[in-house]
Amino acid sequence: MELITLAYLVSGVLFILALRGLSSPETSRQGNLYGMVGMAIAVGVTLIALLINNALDPVTIVLILVGIAAGGTIGTVVARKVSMTAMPQLVAAFHSLVGMAACMVAIGALYAPRAFHIDNGLDGIKLQSIIELALGCAIGAITFTGSVIAFAKLNGNMSGAPIILPARHLLNIALGVGIVVLIGIMIATDGRASWAFWGIFALALILGITLIIPIGGADMPVVVSMLNSYSGWAAAALGFTLENIALIITGALVGSSGAILSYIMCKAMNRNFFSVIMGGFGGDTAAVAGGKVEARPVKTGSAEDAAFIMKNASKVIIVPGYGMAVAQAQHALREMADKLKEEGVEVKYAIHPVAGRMPGHMNVLLAEANVPYDEVFELEDINSEFATADVAFVIGANDVTNPAAKTDPTSAIYGMPILDVEKARTVLFVKRGMAAGYAGVENELFFRDNTMMLFADAKKMVEGIVKGL
Amino acid sequence: METVFHFAIFVLAIFVGYYVVWSVTPALHTPLMAVTNAISSVIIVGALIAAASQAAGPAGADINTWIAKGAGAIASALAAVNIFGGFMVTRRMLAMYKKKEKKIEGGAH
Numbered sequence: 001m002e003l004i005t006l007a008y009l010v011s012g013v014l015f016i017l018a019l020r021g022l023s024s025p026e027t028s029r030q031g032n033l034y035g036m037v038g039m040a041i042a043v044g045v046t047l048i049a050l051l052i053n054n055a056l057d058p059v060t061i062v063l064i065l066v067g068i069a070a071g072g073t074i075g076t077v078v079a080r081k082v083s084m085t086a087m088p089q090l091v092a093a094f095h096s097l098v099g100m101a102a103c104m105v106a107i108g109a110l111y112a113p114r115a116f117h118i119d120n121g122l123d124g125i126k127l128q129s130i131i132e133l134a135l136g137c138a139i140g141a142i143t144f145t146g147s148v149i150a151f152a153k154l155n156g157n158m159s160g161a162p163i164i165l166p167a168r169h170l171l172n173i174a175l176g177v178g179i180v181v182l183i184g185i186m187i188a189t190d191g192r193a194s195w196a197f198w199g200i201f202a203l204a205l206i207l208g209i210t211l212i213i214p215i216g217g218a219d220m221p222v223v224v225s226m227l228n229s230y231s232g233w234a235a236a237a238l239g240f241t242l243e244n245i246a247l248i249i250t251g252a253l254v255g256s257s258g259a260i261l262s263y264i265m266c267k268a269m270n271r272n273f274f275s276v277i278m279g280g281f282g283g284d285t286a287a288v289a290g291g292k293v294e295a296r297p298v299k300t301g302s303a304e305d306a307a308f309i310m311k312n313a314s315k316v317i318i319v320p321g322y323g324m325a326v327a328q329a330q331h332a333l334r335e336m337a338d339k340l341k342e343e344g345v346e347v348k349y350a351i352h353p354v355a356g357r358m359p360g361h362m363n364v365l366l367a368e369a370n371v372p373y374d375e376v377f378e379l380e381d382i383n384s385e386f387a388t389a390d391v392a393f394v395i396g397a398n399d400v401t402n403p404a405a406k407t408d409p410t411s412a413i414y415g416m417p418i419l420d421v422e423k424a425r426t427v428l429f430v431k432r433g434m435a436a437g438y439a440g441v442e443n444e445l446f447f448r449d450n451t452m453m454l455f456a457d458a459k460k461m462v463e464g465i466v467k468g469l
Numbered sequence: 470m471e472t473v474f475h476f477a478i479f480v481l482a483i484f485v486g487y488y489v490v491w492s493v494t495p496a497l498h499t500p501l502m503a504v505t506n507a508i509s510s511v512i513i514v515g516a517l518i519a520a521a522s523q524a525a526g527p528a529g530a531d532i533n534t535w536i537a538k539g540a541g542a543i544a545s546a547l548a549a550v551n552i553f554g555g556f557m558v559t560r561r562m563l564a565m566y567k568k569k570e571k572k573i574e575g576g577a578h
Contacts, residue, residue: 108519
């Protein structure tokens with residue numbers, strides 16, 4: 001028994017090393033390997049323990065094999081086929097599965113308390129385990145439906161606009177109170193009231209939906225990180241029930257990982273975490289844009305103009321945003337950068353923390369397009385370089401470059417750290433139209449003398465520039 | 470005592486997580502999310518135990534045991550999607566972050 005616990009500890013430590021490896025691209029692949037070994041140890045040891053306890057009869061073996069084979073096949077196929085632009089929705093889908101798996105394990109423990117050593121000897125369940133199971137199931141269910149909504153919003157099955165239900169805060173509070181009452185009933189009946197457990201499950205599923213639908217599409221980096229965190233806490237709650245060290249350690253790691261990512265995302269938008277999860281942001285874009293219809297002159301240019309300007313530059317900084325992902329322009333962009341480098345131009349990439357729909361989204365797309373990662377810089381590392389750049393090439397980004405965040409205290413994005421593209425000698429803006437950014441704020445950069453707007457689909461424009469070089 | 474011991478591990482692991490995750494380079498935040506998905510699927514150990522649950526009496530499995538076994542099998546499948554999918558997609562992403570041979574740049578200098 002001690003050996004088994006020790007093995008779980010080893011697997012927990014390997015998971016820590018898996019995350020540790022991600023501190024640099026060179027060590028990251030090694031880290032991923034540690035993670036796989038840790039998982040193999042955890043699964044192997046569990047099976048050995050079950051074998052020792054004579055719990056592996058033929059029916060059970062078939063159940064487990066079919067489950068793992070089916071899941072493993074689906075996971076493998078999806079992981080091979082998914083495109084890198086679809087990574088945010090894939091991660092959301094994975095979160096939902098962790099949430100549902102947690103619910104299923106909690107249900108399993110409720111119906112077979114002896115197998116989990118949590119029975120109180122009187123046909124009931126230990127008090128502590130009831131609370132853990134109920135919490136694990138509730139958080140798991142919220143993670144599940146919340147992630148399904150996030151998936152639908154990211155995948156375009158559902159509009160990214162916030163959906164505001166009447167009295168939504170009251171509704172959420174009522175659902176929360178209902179869950180607490182049902183947990184109370186579970187405790188009072190020593191876990192025999194299985195209907196109360198299904199009630200918790202059902203209310204938490206609804207709560208997951210009502211919590212996420214009011215949150216707008218571009219706040220999804222925060223939501224995806226937050227759900228990441230939830231899935232960790234659900235796992236940790238069940239780790240206590242199972243008295244499994246690997247699960248407890250992993251739950252704590254994933255829980256804090258998601259929480260830190262949410263924090264980083266909120267800080268990068270200068271938004272309060274609670275204001276993000278309360279939702280409603282980004283819904284009044286139309287109203288704001290409608291109020292300011294005065295036509296101000298902007299300088300527009302063609303692909304040839306842009307090619308000419310960049311060819312004669314000595315330093316170009318590329319600022320990608322979600323629009324690049326939508327247009328799948330990353331490959332064309334790298335081609336453009338290659339051509340520029342052939343002309344002797346220095347090319348760098350500047351990434352805002354909330355560019356795209358999930359943390360690190362732009363980095364993955366650029367990596368996919370074979371952009372060397374040492375040419376890609378984070379905001380604080382490159383911001384001072386815009387002053388020495390001849391061209392800032394903004395492709396599919398908007399709000400993260402808006403100087404109003406620094407100068408206009410009345411702006412919705414005031415205080416948000418931005419990329420100082422306006423300090424570059426020339427700013428080239430690839431955009432489909434004059435629409436305001438997600439925050440509904442007009443970008444005064446468009447009207448400056450040193451800005452040239454390149455109105456087109458990002459990919460077509462970049463391909464045009466490549467031809468012109 | 471046992472519970473306090475587990476709780477201590479939990480609290481310490483949160484601290485470890487805090488420092489380890491802050492040291493993750495922002496460029497790898499997407500792989501971080503994918504790999505945390507994969508490792509949190511270690512919940513499969515609970516799924517296996519549920520799938521292997523046995524009836525207490527000699528009368529064979531009752532309905533409750535079958536519910537537990539079914540839930541366990543479903544949970545195993547869901548967790549397996551994440552384990553295989555999560556680690557493989559992470560590997561696919563990390564492979565793209567390999568140091569590139571700089572043919573193009575070499576030609577320019």
